[in-house]
Structure formats: C-alpha cells, structure tokens
Amino acid sequence: MLRIPAxxxxxxxxxxxxxxxxxxxxxxxxPQEFNSEQTVYTVDEFxxxxxxxxxxxxxxxxxxDEGPLTA
Numbered sequence: 001m002l003r004i005p006a007x008x009x010x011x012x013x014x015x016x017x018x019x020x021x022x023x024x025x026x027x028x029x030x031p032q033e034f035n036s037e038q039t040v041y042t043v044d045e046f047x048x049x050x051x052x053x054x055x056x057x058x059x060x061x062x063x064x065d066e067g068p069l070t071a
C-alpha cells in the first residue's frame with residue numbers, strides 16, 4: 001500500500017517479478033489527475049499523474065498557475 005497524505009493519494013503497488021513492470025492502482029477517491037477510465041498505471045504514468053497533482057496543490061496553495069510539471 002502506498003500512502004501520500006499530502007496529495008490525498010492512496011494506491012496499491014503491485015511489485016512485479018522478473019522482467020515485468022510494477023503496476024500501481026490508485027484507490028478511490030483519487031485526485032482528478034488520475035483518469036477514471038485508466039485503473040492501472042505503470043510507475044512512470046503514476047509518477048506523471050502525481051507530479052500534476054502536486055502542481056495543482058501548489059497552485060491552489062499559492063494562487064499561481066505554473067502548469068503541469070515535467071520530468
């Protein structure tokens with residue numbers, strides 16, 4: 001279980017064995033940056049969505065629109 005209280009995110013992290021990729025499943029209620037039609041994320045996809053959640057939280061806290069964060 002992955003918990004990120006500051007971003008209001010809880011997810012189930014499925015650790016893959018061998019050559020497969022880890023998968024992450026956000027738990028409801030998930031922030032709007034997580035696509036309601038996509039239920040399973042790769043680590044990279046989840047990271048991108050989290051960065052966008054963090055950017056929105058920062059925007060709400062400061063009132064400044066800096067757009068989505070990029071890696």
